[in-house]
Amino acid sequence: MPCRPAIRALLIDLSGTLHIGSEQTPSAVRSLQRLREAKIPIRFCSNTSKESTYDLRERLKSIGFDVHDGELWTSLGALKAMMEVKGLRRPYCLLSKSAMKELPGCVYAGDTDEHHENFDSVVVGLAPEVFTYDRLTKAFRTLLSSDESSTSMPKPLITTHRARYVRTSDGELSLGPGPFVVALENATASRNLQAISVGKPSREFFERVLATLPDDPLYSAPDSKSVGGESSISWRDVAVIGDDIEADLGEGAHELGLWRVLVKTGKYQRGDEQREGVLPPNEVYDCFTTFVENLLEDRR
Incomplete structure (x- = not known):
């Protein structure tokens, strides 16, 4: 496993990662609070299209998640x-x-x-x-x-x-x-x-979300490099975390150089991280909370 960069911001999937239906994944509400206490910028990235962004935000609040203005980005x-x-x-x-x-x-x-x-x-x-x-x-x-x-x-x-x-x-x-x-x-x-x-994992979707992160080198520190003669930005200090190896962590997440974290909740199926023809994630965890615990321990 490659050495994890100093993660300064998180793009977090919702369904299957933070919650399943109206139930949080193990200790996800508390883990999100700990990230806020550590002052790590957060963006929620959801492909949910069965409900409007407003209805989704209300459901997250009913589960116990605190969603701030400008943090929720959806495919809709x-x-x-x-x-x-x-x-x-x-x-x-x-x-x-x-x-x-x-x-x-x-x-x-x-x-x-x-x-x-x-x-x-x-x-x-x-x-x-x-x-x-x-x-x-x-x-x-x-x-x-x-x-x-x-x-x-x-x-x-x-x-x-x-x-x-x-x-x-x-x-x-x-x-x-x-x-x-x-x-x-x-x-x-x-x-x-x-x-x-238009949703994940398109590069355009991730670029729109990344553009809203604090304009501070502590958070972004993009590394410009030439790929095929064109300028490309690698956001190596931003992690994207989700339960779908393709829809959350594929295409644009890889192209932009995001740190890709797979969790074994939601739609995850055994062996997803080793599936033929799919780029393996950078890290794999049992759930969102175990990733957060490891991340915060590293920061200490």
Whole structure:
């Protein structure tokens, strides 16, 4: 195991890492308090798309977690920002009703029978109640409804994240949005359509969060280096911690040089850290609390 750098800030996953359903993982509330007492900057990074950012924050408070303003970053927030940049006004939203609170004025798939040509994009989150054959077919038709001979860009397919499965409150693994996104990509293969993922582990998501950390070399100390002729920033003193080796610790987390910590709670399955084709994490712990204990001991 490589020598851990002096960790100055943490990007912390929520579901599966700090809590499962409405229950905290072992001593997670107290461990978070200890991090605050040690004055370590914290950002919560969640791909949760079954509920709005407001509803998520309220649920965290009900469990006992103290969430400060500017600390909670979600894939739904990233989705809203991307829609504004791309000028999307009429997405067909395969999202939960709670998630729709984040997108005022947009159309919930469960409340509309509008023709597929009226939409300018398709958005997919974790929304079991709307993943029906008819609605997925409308999403498929929406993506195909642009003129194949047109030189304009095809209607985009956007997903909050591509997780294959999630750990639900019943303690079991359940399908995530990933398989439904792959199904739409496969069905529209003639258009070479690839979904745009706005949440973790995209580099863009992590960069947006990193930019909010205190502007102090004690916290950031980025190491600039050239990769493929382009400038790249390695945030070696920032750790990202999560229960999903791919969705939390893959792609952007690796590209940016974040210190990657896997915990064996939530959706973790035995051997994830040694899975073929997956970059191993820098550290593995039984739970969030054991990582915090080790981190604070190192600082002492």
